[in-house]
Amino acid sequence: MPQDTKSIVKAIANxxxxxxxxxxxxxxxxxxxxxxxxxLHYGEKxxxxxxxxxxxxxxxxxxxxxxxxxxxxxxxxxxxxxxLIDIVRISGDMKLNGESIYDPNVDVxxxxxxxxxxxxxxxxxxxxxxxxxxxxxxxxGERNKARLEEVCERSxxxxxxxxxxxxxxxxxxxxxSGGQQQRLCIARAIASDPEVLLMDEPCSxxxxxxxxxxxxxxxxxxGSYTVLIVTHNMQQAARASDFTAFxxxxxxxxxxxxxxxxxxxxxxxxxxxxxxRFG
Amino acid sequence: xxxxxSAKKGLGGAALFYYGEPMVWxxxxxxxxxxxxxxxxxxxxxxxxxxxxxxxxxxxxxLKNNAVISGEVHIEESYELPEGAFGxxxxxxxxxxxxxxxxxxxxxxxxxxxxYDVSGTHFDWIDANLITKQSDPEWLCFMERLSKKPFxxxxxxxxxxxxxxVEGSKETWDALHKVLAEVQSRFKKRRALEKxxxxxxRHEETDAxxxxxxxxxxxxEDSAEHKAALDAYESAKARISKDSQVILGEIDALKLENSxxxxxxxxxxxxxxxxxxxxxxxxYAPNRAxxxxxxxxxxxxxxxxxxxxxxxxxxxxxxxxxxxxxxxMTLLMTMFVVPFGVIAALYMREYAKKxxxxxxxxxxxxxxxxxxxxxxxxxxxxxxxxxxxxxxxxTFYPAHVHEALPVxxxxxxxxxxxxxxxxxxxxxIVATEEALSAVPNSMREGSYGCGASKWQTIWRIVxxxxxxxxxxxxxxxxxxxxxxxxPLMLVGAVKMAAELPTDPSASFMHLGFHIYDLSxxxxxxxxxxxxxxxxxxxxxxxxxxxxIIAIRLRNKLNKRxxxxxx
Numbered sequence: 001m002p003q004d005t006k007s008i009v010k011a012i013a014n015x016x017x018x019x020x021x022x023x024x025x026x027x028x029x030x031x032x033x034x035x036x037x038x039x040l041h042y043g044e045k046x047x048x049x050x051x052x053x054x055x056x057x058x059x060x061x062x063x064x065x066x067x068x069x070x071x072x073x074x075x076x077x078x079x080x081x082x083x084l085i086d087i088v089r090i091s092g093d094m095k096l097n098g099e100s101i102y103d104p105n106v107d108v109x110x111x112x113x114x115x116x117x118x119x120x121x122x123x124x125x126x127x128x129x130x131x132x133x134x135x136x137x138x139x140x141g142e143r144n145k146a147r148l149e150e151v152c153e154r155s156x157x158x159x160x161x162x163x164x165x166x167x168x169x170x171x172x173x174x175x176x177s178g179g180q181q182q183r184l185c186i187a188r189a190i191a192s193d194p195e196v197l198l199m200d201e202p203c204s205x206x207x208x209x210x211x212x213x214x215x216x217x218x219x220x221x222x223g224s225y226t227v228l229i230v231t232h233n234m235q236q237a238a239r240a241s242d243f244t245a246f247x248x249x250x251x252x253x254x255x256x257x258x259x260x261x262x263x264x265x266x267x268x269x270x271x272x273x274x275x276x277r278f279g
Numbered sequence: 280x281x282x283x284x285s286a287k288k289g290l291g292g293a294a295l296f297y298y299g300e301p302m303v304w305x306x307x308x309x310x311x312x313x314x315x316x317x318x319x320x321x322x323x324x325x326x327x328x329x330x331x332x333x334x335x336x337x338x339x340x341x342l343k344n345n346a347v348i349s350g351e352v353h354i355e356e357s358y359e360l361p362e363g364a365f366g367x368x369x370x371x372x373x374x375x376x377x378x379x380x381x382x383x384x385x386x387x388x389x390x391x392x393x394x395y396d397v398s399g400t401h402f403d404w405i406d407a408n409l410i411t412k413q414s415d416p417e418w419l420c421f422m423e424r425l426s427k428k429p430f431x432x433x434x435x436x437x438x439x440x441x442x443x444x445v446e447g448s449k450e451t452w453d454a455l456h457k458v459l460a461e462v463q464s465r466f467k468k469r470r471a472l473e474k475x476x477x478x479x480x481r482h483e484e485t486d487a488x489x490x491x492x493x494x495x496x497x498x499x500e501d502s503a504e505h506k507a508a509l510d511a512y513e514s515a516k517a518r519i520s521k522d523s524q525v526i527l528g529e530i531d532a533l534k535l536e537n538s539x540x541x542x543x544x545x546x547x548x549x550x551x552x553x554x555x556x557x558x559x560x561x562x563y564a565p566n567r568a569x570x571x572x573x574x575x576x577x578x579x580x581x582x583x584x585x586x587x588x589x590x591x592x593x594x595x596x597x598x599x600x601x602x603x604x605x606x607x608m609t610l611l612m613t614m615f616v617v618p619f620g621v622i623a624a625l626y627m628r629e630y631a632k633k634x635x636x637x638x639x640x641x642x643x644x645x646x647x648x649x650x651x652x653x654x655x656x657x658x659x660x661x662x663x664x665x666x667x668x669x670x671x672x673x674t675f676y677p678a679h680v681h682e683a684l685p686v687x688x689x690x691x692x693x694x695x696x697x698x699x700x701x702x703x704x705x706x707x708i709v710a711t712e713e714a715l716s717a718v719p720n721s722m723r724e725g726s727y728g729c730g731a732s733k734w735q736t737i738w739r740i741v742x743x744x745x746x747x748x749x750x751x752x753x754x755x756x757x758x759x760x761x762x763x764x765x766p767l768m769l770v771g772a773v774k775m776a777a778e779l780p781t782d783p784s785a786s787f788m789h790l791g792f793h794i795y796d797l798s799x800x801x802x803x804x805x806x807x808x809x810x811x812x813x814x815x816x817x818x819x820x821x822x823x824x825x826x827i828i829a830i831r832l833r834n835k836l837n838k839r840x841x842x843x844x845x
Contacts, residue, residue, distance in 0.1 A: 081724060086632075113730030123721040126744050136729040139739070188729065198728075 008269045009278075012249055020052060021266055023256025026243070029056035032226050033078065033196055038092035040073060040082070040250075047073050049250045050092070055196070060218065060227040062241035062258065064234065066273070070250040071230045075198050078228065079115045080108050096195065113140065116189030118199040122181035124173035124188075129165050132173045132184055136192040151191055158224075159187035160217050179210025186217065190225065197221065199229040203236065215240050234274055238262045246270045321819070328816025331809035332580035334565045334573050337419045337431060339547050340390070340405055341412040343372050348403050349419055349547035350431050354389040365406075372409075379408050391806075393421075395428040397550050401806055415566045418448035422544070423560040425466075425590060428806070430544060435551060438541040452564070455542055455556065462537050462556050469533040476526050478778065480519050487515040492678035560590075584813060593774065593797055594807040598814055603779050604692065604772075604787035605821065609761045611696035612703065616760075617753055619700070620707025627708075628715040629737055648705035656766030659698030664690055664770060686784050690771030693783035698770050699763060703756035710755065714748020715741060747836045754829040758822050764791035774800070790818040 011018050031054035040048040048070050055061050063071040073082065080101065082088045094101040101111060113136065124132050131138070133152045142148060152169070156162040161183040165176075173184055182202060189197055199218070203211040218240050221227060231237050237244050238258060245255040246265075254261065254270045265271040272278045339349040360383050365373055379385050386407040395401055422430045434451035437444045445454050494508035540556035560583075563576050587597030631637050668688035672679060676686045687694070718741050726736040764772075772792040780787035794814050801807040 079728065081727065084724070084727065109730055109732050111730075112728060115728075117725075117728035119721060119725060119728070121721055123719070123725040125722060125725065125740055135726070135731075135739075139726075139729065139731045139735045185725070188725075192730070 008248065008251075008253055008267065012251065018251055018253070020252040021254045022053070022252075023254075023260060023266070025257045025260070026054060026056070026255065029054065029059070031055060032057035032097060033228070034095045035074070036093050036095065038074075038077065038094060039090065040070075040077060041089045042085070043087040047250050048077070051250075051252050053245060053252055053255055055226065055228055056243060057226050058223055059242040060222050060229065060240060061243045061245065062237035063228070063230045063245050063247060064232075064237050064273075065247035065253075066278075067232075068249075069247040071247050072200055074247070075200055075228060075230050078196065078198055079112045079117060081117070083108060113192060114195050116192065116194035116197045118182070118185050118189050118197070118202045120201045121205045122178055122185050124176070124181050124184050126172070126174055128170050129173045129176070129184060130169040133187050133191050135188060140192070155187040155191040156184075158190055158221070159183045160213070160220070161187060177210070179206050179213060182206060182210065182214060183217065186214070190221075195226065197225045197227045199227060201230050201232055204232060211236075234262075234276070238274075246273060248273075324812060324816050324819060327809070327812035331813045332577050332584070334421065334563055334568065334576045336415060336565050337421060338390070339414050339416050339419060340410050342405065342409045343375070343411055344368055344409070347548040348390055348392060348405060349416075350390040350392040350403070351421075352388055353391050353402070355386070356388075357384060357386045359383060360385055376408060393429040393431045394546055396430075397546055397552055401428065417567045418452070418564055419547070419566060420452075420544075420562055420564045422554070422562040423595065424554070424558045425560055426558065428591070429595075430552070430554065432544040432546045432552070434542060435545045436543040438543060438553065440539050441541075443543075451542065455559075455562070458540055458556060459559065459562075462540060463559075465533045465537050466557055469530050469537075472526055472530050472533075474778075477523065480523050480526070484516060484519050487512045487519075489676075489678040489682070492681055496677050496681060560596075585817075589775070592801055593793065594801050594810055598788075598790065598793060598817065600776055600779055601788040601790045601793045601814070602817065602821070604776070605761060605790045605818070607780060608692055608696050608699070608767075608787060608789065609757055609825070611692065612699045612760045613753060613757055615696060615700035616703050616707050616756055617749070620704050620752065620756075621711050621749060623704075624708045624711035624715060625737065625742075628712050629733070629741070644705050644708055648709070651765075652702055652763055653765040653769075655698055655702045656769035658701070659694060659766055659770040660690070663694045663697050664688060668694065689784075690769065690773075690786060691784040692771060692780040692787045695767050695771040695787070698766050699760045702763065702766060703760050706756045706759060707749075707752045710752025711745070711749050714745035714752070717748060718744045747833045750829055750833040750836070754826050754833075757825050757829070761822050761825065762791055762818065764789070764795055767792055790814055790821070794818065 008018050033055040035051050035053045035055075038048055038051040039046065051074060063075065065071050076082050077090065078094060078101070082090070090102065093103075096111075096114065100106065116136075125135060127135075130148075130152055133155050134142070134148045137148060137151060153162065153166075156165065161180060164180060165184075173181065176184065182205075186202070202218075203214050206214065215236060218227060218229065222242070229237075229241065241258045243256065244258045244261040246253045246261065246269075248269070254265060254267050256266070260266075261270060262274050265274065269278070335351040337349060338352055339347060341347055360380060364380060365376055368376075373380075387404050388407065390403050390405060392398060392400060392403050416433070418433050420432065420434060422432075424430060434448050434455065436446045437451045437454040445451055491505070491508040491512040495502075495505045498504040534557075537557040538555060541553045542556055542559070543551055543553050545551045561576065561579065563572070565573065568576070584597045585602070586599050588600060589598060590596035627637060627640065631640075665688060668685070671687040672685060679686050722740050722744065723736055726740045731739070767789055771786050772789040773786045774788075774792075774796050776786050776788050778785065794811055797807040797811045797814065
């Protein structure tokens, strides 16, 4: 397919409406999450413009784009973390397994329990490794020790950190290295068997070796979890994800299978961005 | 290197300022000055406080006018002779001293002579030129007495039942020490009976009377219930008075036994005085005592100071009630102020909407910290004691109101703690708010991301994480509360409390008020001065101990929460 050479960057600068270019491959996926006409304002400033996309189930979807393009904002809108910011207003909706996320009757706390979230900076809680992992169960009132221990071991194994910490589960989590802390946070995010795992640049605060381990881990999670990951790192998106969405200034520009986006993008701007010539 | 030099040259005189060295010296020396002042102050208090109880040597001076003065030397200084100095001495002596009078300058010493009941003075100034002979007599004794000022003199004779039993200093000393311990233990027993046994009976009597009045108020004066209650009261009263008689009999027997022994003391200038042995708290002859027995006296004085009641308008004896009152009041205050302060700060930081209202509240709280403490005292008296206290009395103590005996409608340790809690509230709120805002937002988000509610996040993540900061606020509040005096004068601190404040409505003694009272309200300020220093030292030590405990606790928590992440 020939590349569309018309510059979307220029079109946006000229104030033109631009649509999203969504690949055909996404028409027949099994969606777990769908974004419908989603707009978001921080006070007066609009951060997301009429986003429409579907996230395929049990696949890894990466959100890429230059700084300030709204990819983190979009991710945080999925589990309504933006509710915590007073000045945020939204319109449009998102649906998780067909159920509305932004319906006024939705219990935000129950909604967040159905998703796991991993943040940019590792943020373990000031408590033992064990308590960190079972935190989502604790807040749901789980007291059965055997069940807690079972979940702890399973989550830590899935997060590929069990062998490193199994002998010091009672130690404070803040004493671990940065990479270990981030894997602990992933273990915590998957402890309650979430339907979607949201990752907000999970490797940006880590050294290359720790980054490699996390990427490997993300790869292993494929098939058991739906992962939506925001990343700054093009190689990471290329290596780890199945689908990639390119965003620019709050608009979804191009969305398709990762291999296509990186080797055969339909839009000229996408090609420029993934090859590092702009952004 | 060369760059630096040229820069210096180029800037000329401004170079020094450019590199900031003068500012380093200025700020550094300001800090050193502050530290030196604090250390100097602490060292002075420590030295004066620690040395008070050390037994000083006693010196006897014979003067040109044949007077004899004996006592502890407190001050030696040179002074300018006033007009008409030595005017009360004979003309011969005046003639002899003429060169000094003409010169106009001389030296003098201040001797603590004690013996107020014999001589009418506590202290004497002696001009050094009047002294003809100076000695340290072996048997000159320092005697601390229960109800009177100390006495300095020689033991002369020991008297039993009005009959001289032995004479001579050493013999009297030995005879005295044979009976002193048992006399003192009898006295302690007597005091315990007076204080506890009689006190309990008094309380019992009051309770019974109040119950009868309560029944009367409820069922009417002529009701059967009231009659029954009155009968019960009468019988209780009869039993109590019988019990009191028994105890009073015991006390009289102890008194009688103790009054058998007297010691006859002679002052340096030959006057004699018979002193009941029961009056003696402590007697020692410093000039013949070695280091070991002096240390014994020193420690026994400290022990008495820390564990005993005050004597003689608080200028002697111990400060145990004040120490107890201060600690209990401070702990009560902490129990009130910390939960309230933390809850208020939590609401302001975690729940309240940011806006002009919140800013106003915050400014108001900060202003509250600047309000003079006496204003809190007035508020405590006017609102807590007279309005809240009145309501408590009307509701729970109708009989006491009927008899015009206020229970809570007056100053007391509970109301004092409430007043000080109000005073220290801003400290706790500000410190807690700061600690809450120091909790990284990423931790809050992590918790919300796991599906925790706001309160779960606060309770499980935010509060534990800000505990060290909250403790810092608590430390500051405790230090402030323990040292505060002005408001306490209005809401319950008293010069002398008969009982320890084990009841929330009771008046109490307080170290800070004790210091104030000793400094300004004692008739013999020189004698009270050492006590002021020792009490000040104790107050500082107490605040320091409270702080050290809290700081250690905080460090322990800090270790748990603030491990370096990378």
